[in-house]
Each structure stands twice: as C-alpha cells, then as structure tokens.
Amino acid sequence: xxxxxxxxxxxxRMRPERxxxxxxxxxxxxxxxxxxxxxxxxxxxxxxxxxxxxxLTWSDNVGADRRDKxxxxxxxVSPGVAVSREGGRVSGQxxxxxxxxxxFSGRGKDTSFLSLVGRGSVEALEKLxxxxxxxxxxxxxxxxxxxxxxxxxxxxxxDSETRSFGVAPRLELRHGDTAATLRYIARWLDGGADExxxxxxxxxxLDAGNATAFGYLGWGVSYSHADTAYGDSDSPDxxxxxxxxxxxxxxxxxxxxRLIGGHESNDYAVxxxxxxxxxxxxxxxxxxxxxxxxxxxxKRIFGRGHNVSIDYRRARSAFQLGWSxxxxxxxxxxxxxxxxxxxxxxxxxxxxxxxxxxxxEQAVRELLQALGYGDVGLRDAVIANNYFLDRRLxxxxxxxxxxxxxxxxxxxxxxxxxxxxxxVNPQDDLSVFDEVRExxxxxxxxxxxxxxxxxxxxxxxxxxxGAGIRRIDTRRTLFSLxxxxxxSPDTTGSLAYRRQKSAGSSSFTENAxxxxxxxxx
Numbered sequence: 327x328x329x330x331x332x333x334x335x336x337x338x339r340m341r342p343e344r345x346x347x348x349x350x351x352x353x354x355x356x357x358x359x360x361x362x363x364x365x366x367x368x369x370x371x372x373x374x375x376x377x378x379x380x381x382l383t384w385s386d387n388v389g390a391d392r393r394d395k396x397x398x399x400x401x402x403v404s405p406g407v408a409v410s411r412e413g414g415r416v417s418g419q420x421x422x423x424x425x426x427x428x429x430f431s432g433r434g435k436d437t438s439f440l441s442l443v444g445r446g447s448v449e450a451l452e453k454l455x456x457x458x459x460x461x462x463x464x465x466x467x468x469x470x471x472x473x474x475x476x477x478x479x480x481x482x483x484x485d486s487e488t489r490s491f492g493v494a495p496r497l498e499l500r501h502g503d504t505a506a507t508l509r510y511i512a513r514w515l516d517g518g519a520d521e522x523x524x525x526x527x528x529x530x531x532l533d534a535g536n537a538t539a540f541g542y543l544g545w546g547v548s549y550s551h552a553d554t555a556y557g558d559s560d561s562p563d564x565x566x567x568x569x570x571x572x573x574x575x576x577x578x579x580x581x582x583x584r585l586i587g588g589h590e591s592n593d594y595a596v597x598x599x600x601x602x603x604x605x606x607x608x609x610x611x612x613x614x615x616x617x618x619x620x621x622x623x624x625k626r627i628f629g630r631g632h633n634v635s636i637d638y639r640r641a642r643s644a645f646q647l648g649w650s651x652x653x654x655x656x657x658x659x660x661x662x663x664x665x666x667x668x669x670x671x672x673x674x675x676x677x678x679x680x681x682x683x684x685x686x687e688q689a690v691r692e693l694l695q696a697l698g699y700g701d702v703g704l705r706d707a708v709i710a711n712n713y714f715l716d717r718r719l720x721x722x723x724x725x726x727x728x729x730x731x732x733x734x735x736x737x738x739x740x741x742x743x744x745x746x747x748x749x750v751n752p753q754d755d756l757s758v759f760d761e762v763r764e765x766x767x768x769x770x771x772x773x774x775x776x777x778x779x780x781x782x783x784x785x786x787x788x789x790x791x792g793a794g795i796r797r798i799d800t801r802r803t804l805f806s807l808x809x810x811x812x813x814s815p816d817t818t819g820s821l822a823y824r825r826q827k828s829a830g831s832s833s834f835t836e837n838a839x840x841x842x843x844x845x846x847x
Contacts, residue, residue: 373410379403379423381842383480388431390474392834398431400480404441410687411446418446418459419687427482437482439465458494463487468709468753470764470790471800472832479840486753488709489516490657506534513657522751523559523711527552527657537574537582544574554655554713560748561711566592566653570604584608590627594653594713594744602627616640628653628715642726651717653744656709708741710756711749715742733770739763759792779811782822798831818844 379402386397406423422442429435445460467473467481468488474481496509513527535546552566570588577583584607591601606624613619616639623632629651636647673690680686708714717740725732740763743756751757768786775781784806791799808822824838 371411371413373408375408376847377406377408378845378847379406379842381479381840383838383840385431385480385836385838387834387836388429388480389433390480390828390834390836392832395834396431396433398429398433400427400429400431402427402479409444415449415452416446418444420444420446425482435482437484439463439482439484439487441465453500454498456496456498458492458496460490460492462490469755470762470788471755471792471798471830472752474836475786475788475802475804475826478826480838485517487517488522490514502536503538504534504536506532508532515657517709517753522709522754523556523561523748525655525657525711526555526557527655528555529553535572535574538576542576544576546572546574548572554657556711559711562593562597562745562748564593564713564745565599566590566594568604580612582610584610584622586622586624592627592653595628597745600627606631644722644724646720646722648718648720651715653713654716655713656711659708708756708762710743710754711751712747712756713744714756715744716740729774731770731772733768735766735768737764737766739765755792758794760794761792763791763793765789779809782806782808782810800828800830800832802829803827813843816846820844 381402383400383402384397385400387395388398388400389396402425404423404425406421409420411417411419420442421444422440424438425441426438427436440463442461442463444462446458448457448459449455450457465482465484465487466476467478468486490513492511492513494509494511496507499506499508509531511527511529511531513529515525515527516522529550529552532549533546534548535544537544537546539545548568548570550566550568553563554565555563568588568590570586573585575583575585586604586606586608588604589601590604591599593599604624604626606622608620608622611619618637619635621632621634623630625631631651632649633652634647634649636645638645669690673686719738720736722735723733740761741756742761743759747757749757755762766786766788768784770782770784772780772782784804786802786804788802788804789799790801791797804824804826806822806824808820810818810820813819820840820842822840822842824840825836827835
C-alpha cells in the first residue's frame with residue numbers, strides 16, 4: 327500500500343479503554359497488558375486492529391539450494407492483532423501474528439508459530455516508579471553466509487527462532503533541576519536451536535546529574551553493573567562494571583561540551599578479567615530545531631570507542647547518520663528493536679503530516695511493508711552467545727512526496743568476538759569466525775498509480791566476510807517489484823515478484839512470485 331492510500335483510507339479505531347485485565351500467551355507481555363486494560367480511561371486512547379493475512383508464493387528454488395532447485399508453492403494464513411496505546415500511565419505498542427505456513431513442494435516444512443514484537447511502559451507511582459517491558463519472538467535467517475536474505479517470508483525454520491523478554495523497573499527522583507534514575511534491567515534470550523545458550527542479563531544502573539547546576543557548568547555521574555549468565559551451558563558467566571563522571575560546559579544555548587572520566591572492568595575477553603580508566607570528551611549541538619548532532623569519543627580498555635549521530639528532519643524528508651564502536655551483545659541488540667533505524671526514519675519524517683502518534687505508527691508500518699522492509703525484527707541484529715566488539719556505520723535518507731516515496735540506506739559493520747567459544751553453532755556466525763564484516767546498501771521506491779493502487783520496487787546488495795581459522799564470503803543481490811491495490815476500505819491485495827542471487831560460500835538463485843491479501847477488522 328502506498329503512503330497516500332494508507333493515510334487516506336486507513337480506519338483507525340480510537341476510543342477510551344474499558345474492561346478488566348486480560349491474559350496473554352507471553353509472560354513478559356502479560357504484565358504490560360494487564361496494566362494496560364485495567365488503567366483509568368480518562369485522557370487515554372488506544373488503537374486495536376485485528377487482521378488476517380493470506381498469501382501464496384511460488385518459487386523456483388524453495389530450498390534456496392544450488393543443486394536441489396525444487397520448485398513449488400508455499401501458502402500462509404496469519405491472523406494477527408496490532409495494539410497501541412498513548413496517554414495516561416500506560417503506553418506502548420504490541421504487534422502479534424500467528425503464522426501458519428503450508429509447504430506444497432514436498433519438503434515437509436509445514437510450520438505454525440507466534441511472531442511478536444512489543445514494548446510498553448507503566449507508571450506505577452506518579453512521577454516516581456515506572457516499569458518498562460519488551461518482548462520479541464521472531465524467525466529469520468540468523469547467518470550472513472547461508473540461506474535466504476534476512477526478512478524473507480520463507481525464513482521460518484524452527485532452529486532460527488529467537489525469543490527475547492525484558493522487564494526494567496526504574497525509580498526517578500528530582501529536586502529542582504537535579505535528576506536521578508535508579509534502574510534494574512532483567513532480560514532473557516533463548517533460541518530454537520539447542521546450540522544457543524539461554525542467556526540472562528541482570529543489570530543495575532544509576533544516573534544522576536544537573537547539566538546547568540552552575541550556570542555555564544554542570545555535572546553528571548553514572549554507574550552500571552551487569553551480570554550475564556548462561557544457565558547450565560559450558561559458557562562462563564561474565565560481569566561488567568562501568569563508572570563515569572561528566573563535566574558539562576554550556577558554551578551556548580545550542581552547544582554543550584562534555585569532559586568524561588571514569589573506570590571500567592569486565593571479563594568478556596580474558597577469564598581473569600581486565601580493567602582500565604576511561605577518558606574522553608564529546609558535544610551535543612542543536613543548530614536549529616530540525617538538526618541534532620551528538621558526538622562522543624573515549625579511551626577504553628578495548629581501544630578507542632566512539633558514538634556519533636546526526637539527525638536532520640524536514641516536513642517530508644529525514645536523514646540519519648550513525649557511527650559507533652563499543653562492546654555489545656545479542657541481549658542488548660534485541661532490546662532496541664523499536665529503535666529500528668528505518669522505522670525511526672519514516673516515523674520522524676511523517677511527524678508534520680500525521681501528528682497523532684498511534685495513527686503515524688500504523689502508517690509507517692504499512693509503508694515499510696509496501697517498500698519491502700518487512701516487520702520490525704532482526705534485520706540488522708546478530709544472535710551470538712559471546713559478547714563482541716561492534717564497529718558500525720549507518721546512514722539513511724527518506725523522501726516522502728505526494729505520489730512517491732524514496733528510501734536509501736547504507737550499513738557497514740565489523741564485529742569481533744570476545745572470549746573463547748564453548749560450542750560451535752552454524753547459525754552463530756561469531757562462533758564459527760573470530761570476526762564478521764558486513765556491508766549492505768538498499769534502494770526502495772514506491773509510486774502511487776491512482777488513489778487505490780501503487781507500484782513498489784526495491785534493490786539491495788549485501789556483502790559479508792568471515793575471518794578466523796578459515797575465510798569465506800557471501801554476496802547477495804535482491805530485487806523486488808510489486809503492485810498493491812485497495813480492494814475495499816479494509817482489504818488490500820498485492821502481487822510481487824522477487825529475485826535473489828547469492829554467490830560465494832552460498833551460491834543459488836531464486837525467482838518467486840507472491841500473491842497476498844491483507845484484511846483488517
């Protein structure tokens with residue numbers, strides 16, 4: 327569905343909340359939904375949209391294999407629900423689908439599973455105690471070196487399922503302009519494959535400060551202690567501790583400088599642990615209401631760390647640039663699914679034309695589907711047992727016109743594993759290789775043919791290289807072309823052609839045609 331069609335014909339159900347607490351199948355979401363439905367109705371709005379998606383795909387290489395190029399049909403029926411709520415003490419989003427896929431190619435790959443992504447925040451005590459919750463259940467290709475490209479609807483192998491849940495109570499205190507936040511983060515990560523360790527993160531964080539305490543000068547302190555446990559696996563439990571102090575210098579109302587000092591320790595790479603000092607500097611600059619620039623560089627125990635971000639937004643266009651180098655993990659990566667750069671890119675670009683946040687979120691989801699990005703999910707995440715050093719450059723540009731929408735994106739990443747491998751997992755690239763490099767460039771375009779129809783096209787190129795005991799590389803090219811039309815006020819139909827070619831360690835070509843119908847109720 328094109329942007330104009332989405333915004334003109336969408337039936338958004340906005341109403342005060344009623345009802346008692348209700349159950350959910352995912353434990354981490356249960357608490358959020360219970361609070362959601364039992365909260366007072368005043369000044370609160372909710373968007374609830376049940377839906378049903380049906381699709382039929384023909385592929386000339388269903389198994390994505392170089393030798394066994396079996397063709398056939400794959401059908402899918404997926405009932406779902408999208409829930410959004412803003413205002414009052416409870417806010418958040420939840421998107422869930424029960425995907426049922428039948429493979430008629432004779433491979434015996436029929437499957438049914440829950441696909442879910444959601445986050446929410448509950449204000450338990452006014453302006454004092456809050457609870458943040460998030461959950462995701464996804465299936466997608468976890469390896470950069472084999473199989474289909476990420477985001478492909480046929481990536482439904484049970485071994486590729488990942489489940490992530492998080493609960494984070496936080497206490498917020500304020501005295502004048504001085505603020506402090508105490509937070510405990512509990513996160514769990516599990517996978518469908520036996521080789522994936524069940525990971526649990528327990529992290530305490532304390533942040534306090536006043537950026538304008540002495541006029542031109544301000545202060546800030548932060549402390550973090552994180553423990554990651556791997557259950558009964560052979561992977562050792564690890565710990566990280568970081569303390570920082572920051573001196574703020576308010577040079578102008580638009581420019582704030584930062585001087586940073588601190589200390590850190592962890593045992594991610596060395597079993598006995600290592601520690602060192604942190605020294606660095608940074609700045610935050612807002613030259614005008616449309617532009618935000620932030621940069622930080624620090625000397626860390628792993629070398630030079632940095633985090634640079636540039637955000638520029640106009641009424642119907644947006645540009646984002648990010649450059650970072652830091653230690654991270656799968657648990658931390660999956661916690662930011664709703665900060666997906668493509669989602670934020672369009673969400674910010676539509677702020678002027680669609681002011682209501684609930685309506686804008688739904689419009690962005692429909693636009694991403696039309697452009698071929700698929701659901702918010704793994705896309706640029708990595709699922710690994712070990713912590714890793716992540717160097718990343720990411721840029722994106724979106725332009726939304728009256729009849730056209732254009733999206734350009736580029737990502738380059740270099741991930742280095744920290745520590746030894748307890749078990750090699752073919753779907754965990756960082757257990758097979760010491761380091762993994764990836765470059766992805768994508769161009770997406772949609773053109774409104776009429777008030778009810780749109781033409782969508784996409785081209786993406788990915789290059790991945792793994793290095794360690796052995797070196798391999800994979801190059802993927804993906805082209806898609808589709809037509810979508812509104813069949814009724816609540817029904818959309820589409821027909822799409824997709825061609826993908828993979829060369830290198832995984833060589834295959836595939837041509838696929840998909841017809842689908844999406845209905846909302």
